[in-house]
Amino acid sequence: MTTQWFGERVERREDERLVRGAGRFLDDAGHDALAAAFVRSPHAHARITGIDVSDALDVDGLVGVYTWDDLPGRLADPLPLLIPHPDLTHPRTQYALARGEVNHVGEAVAMVVAVDRYVAEDAAERIVVDYEPLPAVVGLDAARAGNDLVHEDVPGNVAAVTTQELGDAAAAVAAAPRVLELDFAIERSLSSPLEGRGVHARWDPEDGRLRIRTSTQTSTGVRAAVANILELPDVAVDVLTPDVGGGFGTKVVHPYPEEVLIPWAARLLDREVKWVEDRYEHFVSATHERGQQHHVRVGFDDDGTILGLEVDFWHDTGAYAPYGIVLPIITATQLPGPYRHRNYRVTFTSLYTNTVTVTPYRGAGRPQGCFVMERTMDRVAEALGIRRDEVRARNLIRPDEFPYDFSMTFQDGRPLIYDSGDYPGLLDKVRALVGWEGFEAERASPSADGRRLGIGLACYVEGTGVGPYEGAHVHVETNGRVMVATGLTSQGQGHETVFAQIVADELGVHVADVYVTTGDTRRFPYAVGTYASRAAVMSGNAVALAARAVRAKAVRIAADALEAAPEDLAIESGVVHVRGTPSRGIPLSQVAVLSNPLRYSFSKEAQAATQFASPADPDVAPVPDDDEPGLEARDYYSPVRSTFAAGMHAAVVAVDPETGTVEILRYAVVHDCGPLINPMLVEGQIHGGVAQGVAGALLERLAYDEAGNLVNASFMDFLMPYLSELPVPEIDHQETPSPLNPLGIKGAGEAGVIPVSACLASAIEDAVGVRMDAMPISPPELWSRMREVEVG
Amino acid sequence: MSSEETHEVVVTVNGSVRSVRVPARRLLSDVLRHDLRLTGTHVGCEHGVCGACTVLLDGQPVRSCLTFAVMVGGAEVTTVEGLAGPDGELGPVQQAFRERHGLQCGFCTPGFLLLTTDLLARDPDPGDDDIREALGGNLCRCTGYVNIVRSVRRAAELAGEP
Numbered sequence: 001m002t003t004q005w006f007g008e009r010v011e012r013r014e015d016e017r018l019v020r021g022a023g024r025f026l027d028d029a030g031h032d033a034l035a036a037a038f039v040r041s042p043h044a045h046a047r048i049t050g051i052d053v054s055d056a057l058d059v060d061g062l063v064g065v066y067t068w069d070d071l072p073g074r075l076a077d078p079l080p081l082l083i084p085h086p087d088l089t090h091p092r093t094q095y096a097l098a099r100g101e102v103n104h105v106g107e108a109v110a111m112v113v114a115v116d117r118y119v120a121e122d123a124a125e126r127i128v129v130d131y132e133p134l135p136a137v138v139g140l141d142a143a144r145a146g147n148d149l150v151h152e153d154v155p156g157n158v159a160a161v162t163t164q165e166l167g168d169a170a171a172a173v174a175a176a177p178r179v180l181e182l183d184f185a186i187e188r189s190l191s192s193p194l195e196g197r198g199v200h201a202r203w204d205p206e207d208g209r210l211r212i213r214t215s216t217q218t219s220t221g222v223r224a225a226v227a228n229i230l231e232l233p234d235v236a237v238d239v240l241t242p243d244v245g246g247g248f249g250t251k252v253v254h255p256y257p258e259e260v261l262i263p264w265a266a267r268l269l270d271r272e273v274k275w276v277e278d279r280y281e282h283f284v285s286a287t288h289e290r291g292q293q294h295h296v297r298v299g300f301d302d303d304g305t306i307l308g309l310e311v312d313f314w315h316d317t318g319a320y321a322p323y324g325i326v327l328p329i330i331t332a333t334q335l336p337g338p339y340r341h342r343n344y345r346v347t348f349t350s351l352y353t354n355t356v357t358v359t360p361y362r363g364a365g366r367p368q369g370c371f372v373m374e375r376t377m378d379r380v381a382e383a384l385g386i387r388r389d390e391v392r393a394r395n396l397i398r399p400d401e402f403p404y405d406f407s408m409t410f411q412d413g414r415p416l417i418y419d420s421g422d423y424p425g426l427l428d429k430v431r432a433l434v435g436w437e438g439f440e441a442e443r444a445s446p447s448a449d450g451r452r453l454g455i456g457l458a459c460y461v462e463g464t465g466v467g468p469y470e471g472a473h474v475h476v477e478t479n480g481r482v483m484v485a486t487g488l489t490s491q492g493q494g495h496e497t498v499f500a501q502i503v504a505d506e507l508g509v510h511v512a513d514v515y516v517t518t519g520d521t522r523r524f525p526y527a528v529g530t531y532a533s534r535a536a537v538m539s540g541n542a543v544a545l546a547a548r549a550v551r552a553k554a555v556r557i558a559a560d561a562l563e564a565a566p567e568d569l570a571i572e573s574g575v576v577h578v579r580g581t582p583s584r585g586i587p588l589s590q591v592a593v594l595s596n597p598l599r600y601s602f603s604k605e606a607q608a609a610t611q612f613a614s615p616a617d618p619d620v621a622p623v624p625d626d627d628e629p630g631l632e633a634r635d636y637y638s639p640v641r642s643t644f645a646a647g648m649h650a651a652v653v654a655v656d657p658e659t660g661t662v663e664i665l666r667y668a669v670v671h672d673c674g675p676l677i678n679p680m681l682v683e684g685q686i687h688g689g690v691a692q693g694v695a696g697a698l699l700e701r702l703a704y705d706e707a708g709n710l711v712n713a714s715f716m717d718f719l720m721p722y723l724s725e726l727p728v729p730e731i732d733h734q735e736t737p738s739p740l741n742p743l744g745i746k747g748a749g750e751a752g753v754i755p756v757s758a759c760l761a762s763a764i765e766d767a768v769g770v771r772m773d774a775m776p777i778s779p780p781e782l783w784s785r786m787r788e789v790e791v792g
Numbered sequence: 793m794s795s796e797e798t799h800e801v802v803v804t805v806n807g808s809v810r811s812v813r814v815p816a817r818r819l820l821s822d823v824l825r826h827d828l829r830l831t832g833t834h835v836g837c838e839h840g841v842c843g844a845c846t847v848l849l850d851g852q853p854v855r856s857c858l859t860f861a862v863m864v865g866g867a868e869v870t871t872v873e874g875l876a877g878p879d880g881e882l883g884p885v886q887q888a889f890r891e892r893h894g895l896q897c898g899f900c901t902p903g904f905l906l907l908t909t910d911l912l913a914r915d916p917d918p919g920d921d922d923i924r925e926a927l928g929g930n931l932c933r934c935t936g937y938v939n940i941v942r943s944v945r946r947a948a949e950l951a952g953e954p
Contacts, residue, residue: 021832
């Protein structure tokens with residue numbers, strides 16, 4: 001009986017240490033390291049006219065104070081532009097420490113290193129920076145007006161303008177029987193993992209090596225950047241990702257200033273140095289997302305078929321643009337959703353503002369695009385007097401239309417082609433799950449508390465598993481343990497578990513015998529990172545391919561040892577044996593011994609691989625030309641393009657007309673990410689995604705004042721939801737395999753968050769008749785809007 | 793260390809008597825994590841809102857990031873490292889969170905484990921409202937709390953088994 005691990009609700013390998021408090025997060029090591037603290041700008045936009053550190057020098061325990069003037073070589077240059085693009089005509093990135101000018105509250109101006117964090121902060125408080133304030137550009141309205149400039153050499157604050165078009169949208173809209181013009185907006189928010197950022201570096205003078213631990217989503221990215229900036233050989237820089245307390249996108253940015261400054265200081269001082277971000281720092285120096293304004297012209301016929309769609313939108317990229325224009329490209333290319341478009345034109349303008357830099361946060365431009373498309377669908381339904389689910393049904397791409405080519409370029413530079421899906425199937429499931437047909441009776445039934453009920457729906461498609469590649473190394477040790485390494489990182493997704501499930505199936509071993517390491521450049525130096533719902537697709541397939549190569553080698557060696565034909569062999573429970581004859585077998589541990597011809601034995605079992613152990617062909621080398629010692633293999637997975645997951649959410653809400661409070665009575669999620677490796681973990685991803693979606697719709701926003709101060713930069717004022725604020729989603733799965741990868745899987749990490757604002761806006765509008773054109777919405781705002789409607 | 797005045801604090805942590813010399817301003821969370829090397833207690837916000845740093849102080853949940861170490865002299869502190877059984881086996885609360893996938897990144901988890909331990913000590917069979925009340929002050933960014941609540945229910949089952 002063969003055990004199948006793929007598809008099982010396997011308990012997580014990670015949890016044994018995490019529930020004991022034995023995880024190894026960034027700040028759980030380096031207790032004797034020197035501590036760094038940063039002096040950060042209190043101004044959104046200012047010239048630095050002087051920095052006086054003299055008072056800080058009296059602080060007992062101070063080790064050093066550094067400003068831009070102290071930075072050598074490439075460390076004094078602007079940090080890398082991570083993703084250049086031809087349309088990004090005015091890229092600007094920050095300096096590791098501000099050079100003469102600050103462009104957002106929180107920008108690092110000086111670094112203090114001291115014996116501990118308390119002392120470092122004492123010294124930082126004594127550093128006096130003279131600023132000459134400049135006009136601050138805060139928010140998209142100010143950026144678009146262009147009266148004041150963030151960067152004086154960037155006219156109109158415009159970083160980039162891009163257009164993509166399918167067909168001829170303007171002509172299609174002009175010729176359409178019906179046309180609507182609509183405006184939609186989404187506010188700024190942030191990932192806000194429970195663990196902030198952090199860096200811990202150690203220079204080993206004997207070996208000339210730098211070891212960096214950083215709470216990142218891309219250890220190989222940090223390694224390449226630090227080696228380049230500090231002008232060290234790549235092989236002299238090791239980057240290890242410890243347990244990471246959540247990322248959600250913001251930790252994919254690299255190198256953050258601290259990620260180059262802390263290693264530099266460690267080498268300079270020849271001491272371990274550590275910096276751990278505090279919560280205020282996270283609000284004002286870790287990247288944000290989501291702020292966009294959109295204008296839509298949609299043309300459609302009397303049946304609700306979309307004939308042409310023109311979208312112009314404005315993206316707030318914050319003070320700098322290290323991540324290029326990936327976010328607005330994602331909005332532009334994912335906005336079409338699951339619908340059949342023949343004529344679609346999208347133009348976006350990416351604008352600088354004097355606020356924290358914007359890079360992807362879970363969902364990454366898709367919540368905005370989904371909001372625009374889904375609200376547009378609701379408006380079309382309303383204009384024609386047809387049901388919201390019906391107008392969607394009439395426009396869905398049919399299962400027989402895949403692959404569906406949009407003739408556009410996706411965020412990875414590859415063609416935007418949906419690979420597979422069953423969107424009508426999803427719609428049927430979500431209508432059933434939420435009780436769509438029975439809702440009108442529910443609405444009509446008198447409610448005891450006077451609250452008004454509404455139902456909403458939103459659909460999305462998510463490009464997942466973007467390239468360029470991931471790789472993996474699988475090694476069966478002579479003790480029978482299967483050691484797996486892949487370079488991408490983990491922030492709680494459960495990669496140690498799901499990759500072990502995949503390898504266990506491929507090699508015919510127990511999942512408990514598979515040990516997975518992620519994000520350690522010493523173990524696997526070629527990788528990209530964890531973002532864009534790509535880890536399962538990319539590294540999942542890479543570990544499968546590497547494990548298949550190991551299996552083939554194991555079968556070949558075992559066939560020799562058992563004097564059997566390779567095709568007659570099977571691997572079960574860690575034993576290679578002749579099919580139908582379990583007694584004629586050899587354990588993988590012994591195959592591993594035989595795979596490595598030995599001069600010197602190290603154990604009784606290993607004697608079998610020594611030179612006098614058994615007769616061998618005198619004309620064949622112990623390791624032939626086309627072979628390598630060891631039962632191990634390395635392989636890579638690199639897709640031609642992304643694979644597209646999809647889903648639909650529906651919600652029933654109750655709105656209290658006296659307070660504007662929204663309660664989510666039911667929340668239904670139907671999700672298709674192909675075959676599920678571990679349903680328990682996929683459901684966990686959906687729970688967390690929906691939670692962040694609800695937070696973004698009803699609670700969380702980053703509130704800047706006109707001067708560019710982030711006035712809610714704490715957990716007391718930024719309303720991250722507690723247990724009491726969130727629904728328990730009901731979940732149904734559909735599993736449409738991808739034809740693009742060996743496992744047929746699609747990504748699942750971000751999906752939960754994408755349609756939530758659109759879905760809740762639809763439900764709230766349905767409940768109280770207020771136009772929901774912008775999110776998030778707070779109870780006082782909704783109450784005011786309801787009053788306006790009543791007053792007329 | 794710098795030349796700040798220090799104070800001796802003797803405190804019982806997970807059943808062991810520990811003695812540290814600390815400045816008056818040193819937080820209990822820092823003493824646990826960096827002086828006693830009990831790093832299971834995590835610090836998520838340093839302003840008492842997220843609850844990742846929750847420990848039991850004489851049996852009551854407190855935010856160790858809002859507690860000065862000098863305040864806990866003579867007290868008994870329980871951290872996540874104190875929740876396993878005498879032979880190192882997972883305690884029922886720890887076991888339940890693993891079984892029900894009550895954690896993802898694991899950073900907030902120690903705080904929730906201690907809140908659950910406190911809840912079950914007071915009420916071996918809590919209802920949903922009791923669970924919401926007991927756990928409603930800690931933040932988790934990964935799970936949407938769905939499986940945390942399921943884990944608490946499972947912990948009550950496991951703790952009630954003979």
